[in-house]
Amino acid sequence: MAKILIVEDELKIARFLELELKHEGYEVLIAQDGRQGLEKALKEMVDLVILDIMLPGLNGIEVCRRIRMESQVPIIMLTAKDDVSDKVAGLDTGADDYMTKPFAIEELLARIRVALNRKRSVAEPKNESLIIGELKINPASRTVFYKDDEIVLTKKEYELLEYLVRNRNMVVSREQLLNHVWDYEYFGDTNVVDVYVRYLRQKIDDKYGILLISTVRGVGYIIKDAQ
Amino acid sequence: MAKILIVEDELKIARFLELELKHEGYEVLIAQDGRQGLEKALKEMVDLVILDIMLPGLNGIEVCRRIRMESQVPIIMLTAKDDVSDKVAGLDTGADDYMTKPFAIEELLARIRVALNRKRSVAEPKNESLIIGELKINPASRTVFYKDDEIVLTKKEYELLEYLVRNRNMVVSREQLLNHVWDYEYFGDTNVVDVYVRYLRQKIDDKYGILLISTVRGVGYIIKDAQ
DNA sequence: CAGAATGATGAGCATTCATTGAAAAATGGG
């Protein structure tokens, strides 16, 4: 499986990324500053580099430039939101892609797959419909139908539903949902997941009189296959 | 007859090839640098690409790699020196054949014939009409009709529409549109996609009172088949 | 059964985002 180098000084973020990437089956290396990152990028045989622009010592752009002098390894830059000049400089020096922080982990995973030229794992073909009882979700068009009725969802509502359905028959914790459906920055006191579960219930459970999303008290939520 | 793209910065050589190829009955396009070459290779419907390795800006190997990300069009690489590493890199990134300069034109013609036969229209038929409800798009002539009414579009408008229609029933992100319809690696803050969607809507949706292009808030745009 | 923990809910505020008009910039034909 591919080996990915994370160059990121904020340990919290680095750890979080490490966990998620390992969970996807990647081998992960971490460097906490630019010099270390440059060294590992060139010495280890990494298949992809995730490179924060704001780094102590050697900054990300410089690191990118120097990596490019010797290697064509794909580089995905992380940049603080609103810093367009950084973005431009990053791509100019040869980065393959960039993401503005904070971002949802799913998007980074998608971009990694693109950069590595990997197809999505067989387990979850993106384009086929997800069906739960009378409910049909079409990821390509992001549409949801109950029988022949279209259910109009907002972005977050849709993403929450898709995630729950992709993990059907498994209890999903609020933390897990925050990590995958919301931005990684999210932590601390929030009941935003509860609120969105409620929105979905209003639009689906209540409207059609079914029990789609169950609460598992003290643990999280679950969508079960109809039996 | 087949359409061939020549990506070559030395004008003398490009002209020479153009003359010879036209004499053989091929349609010829010329790009003088990597970026332009990449663009034309992806946007025009070319049947074969002749690609110089030494190019200003984006080099040939990179161009080749990026073409391969989206297209299976046959590629013949040209390299000035007898440089083995270039040769290997070229074939690695998916070139179909390779020639060292200088070469006899007859040999190139022979290789072109081989390449064209080998890959004869395996790709999707690009010339058939695309039909969405009452809307009919003819890629060959780049014309668009609503019932019997011709809709006159500018180049960008047409390309945006064709791309959306070719990806019907799939949400297409602004980024995706920027990459495919606009210049590759278009970045920075721009709402040019939104503006062009508006132009199309004025000329189609508004004029004929239909809902062709839907907005998927926070994600992109989509054209759905009428159901 | 009372109090504590956990989840559900309603309302309201803040932010983001798409749309739009207008104008600047680029392109291309004559």
Add this chain to the structure above:
DNA sequence: CCCATTTTTCAATGAATGCTCATCATTCTG
């Protein structure tokens, strides 16, 4: 080189969405 057309930028607007917070309801625990 000029003019018309096309492409792109920019800023204002308002609506949709995302989120917080306070309160209410339910479940759990002792």
